[in-house]
Amino acid sequence: MRPSNPPTSAATPSGPDSSPGSDNLLVVEGLQTYIGQFHILQGLSLAVPRGAVTVLLGRNGAGKTTTLKTITGLTPPKEGRVTFDGQDLTGQATYHIARHGIGYVPEDRGIFRELTVEENLLLAARAENRASYRRHLANCLDLFPDMQRFLRQKAGTLSGGQQQMVAISRGLMTDNKLLLIDEPSKGLAPIVIKAVMDALQKLKSQITILLVEQNFTMASTIGDYFYLIDDGHNITGGPMERLIADTELTRQYLGVGFA
């Protein structure tokens, strides 16, 4: 049973300030994405402000993951535009988009199981960035001190939480400007979620983050801005405080009785 949508205009982003003058790192306008015959994104628009954490919220199947995949070019949009740091990335190859400075931490972590953790990080650094490898590695070990213990271990043998550390670190091995993180808390024990949350808190000062998260506690603690999406378009958006205050909205779209 779907609640009746509040009146929204799908084409105009209604989130954090998306007026032309504001400093948005990523602007997505009117995305229409199909997967096979299914029309997943139906005019989704959003703006990700530089230096902040923007959280995408919505129920299962709302199109959150597809939004990230569309931004990274894995599922190219049929219509719409993706502008990153002033450059139009729409329709570019995934590896090209990655090289523009967008790191992606997919839901399944996407690590290379048969490579060691260190090899995963080297791979993510890419040979042309070898001069900065140690700086980035030091940064990642600072975020996840535990990782040092299993640097030589095959990534496939790690626990879910450890894999998540590797996956996030991989996005930090280059001078990426934006990190897309898909459900980092999924399938993790509460204590591990806490560790990931702490790491993301620390990360906020380094990099702009677009986070998909179902765990409302995590989303509301880390997020500065939010977008609520449903049926492939954005319902509403704004500063996180507004969402926390609006119990009606959270109950209707997220199924959480918060506060």
Next chain:
Amino acid sequence: MTNLNVTENASEQTFDLNPAARQRLEAARQTTLRQRGPFGFSRAGLVIAFAALVLFVLPLMGLPQTNARLISQVLVFVAFALSYDLLFGFTGIFSFGHALFFGVGAYSVALCSLNLGWPMWAGAVLGVVVCGLLGIFTGFVSLRVQGVFFAMVTLAMATTAFSLSGRLVDITKGDEGLSLIQAPDAPDGTTVYYLALALAVVAYFGLSRLINSPLGRVLVAVRENERRAEMVGYNVLRYKLVALAFSSVIAGLAGMVFAFRNGIVNPGLLSTDISLLPLLMVILGGAGTLYGAVLGAVVIECLNFILSSSEFVNNVKNWAVVGPILEHWLLLLGLIYVLIVLFLPFGVVGTWQQHRQRLLGLFKKS
């Protein structure tokens, strides 16, 4: 691409390090230093190097010609299987037409020397270039499709080359084949023997160097998951083409040495039988290890030689029950393949790696 040797890199930007971070990096360096044997060889590398040394000395101590011929054939197929392992075992490209490069390498030497009057080495250089380009071309045509579909396209290309070599009688003399009159060989076959040895050794150490380079790491990542490799910023198609080019050049060289050894080049070199051989060798030995490919090639070529030799067939003919089966050695070989796929799905080397601890434990107890 230069070697990116992890944490011990001298050239690097200066950056602020707090003492804790410095300590952690140092600890990481300790845990990640590569463990290498003497002269920087890995353990498998040492074994191979030793074997190569023995093979190098053998002819000096008087090796019977038949044995020299057998060994050169084995070495040719070692190189061929290694080239296939780069594709199948490391990059995850499943080709069904690797004979294309083997045969084209052989034919380019033969055609250049017979029809154009070129010296052997010139034909060989041209063959290398042709094979490399052909590999890249094959990739461009067919790498947009994956898995079995790619295998089918490569099969089609190899089959096309096979029938062309049989039909273009004016150029290739059809099934009769081209004989390499001026094949570079001393009467006792040692030139070809050393050529084959050099090829196998260069192929092994060249490829193991490649696999351990950043490029090799990307290839393994591509094998594991292409989309993930794209997400990290790698142009997967380009890396596959590079792998294909390297692989086809080595396969072409193997074909050339094989042609020298046989003194004849015929369409059989382009047949599906030849395409299947490296696949079987790599599966038998264990894919993605290099020494698995070496092992597979040695075992299969030796089995082939023993089971098909007249001594073996004559001996076995009169045995009760098993005699008639053993006489048909291809049947026996087929049976061995089936057993291996059933019981050692990761090949001899792969199974060993998986159960090393347990197997070693068994030995200790007994």
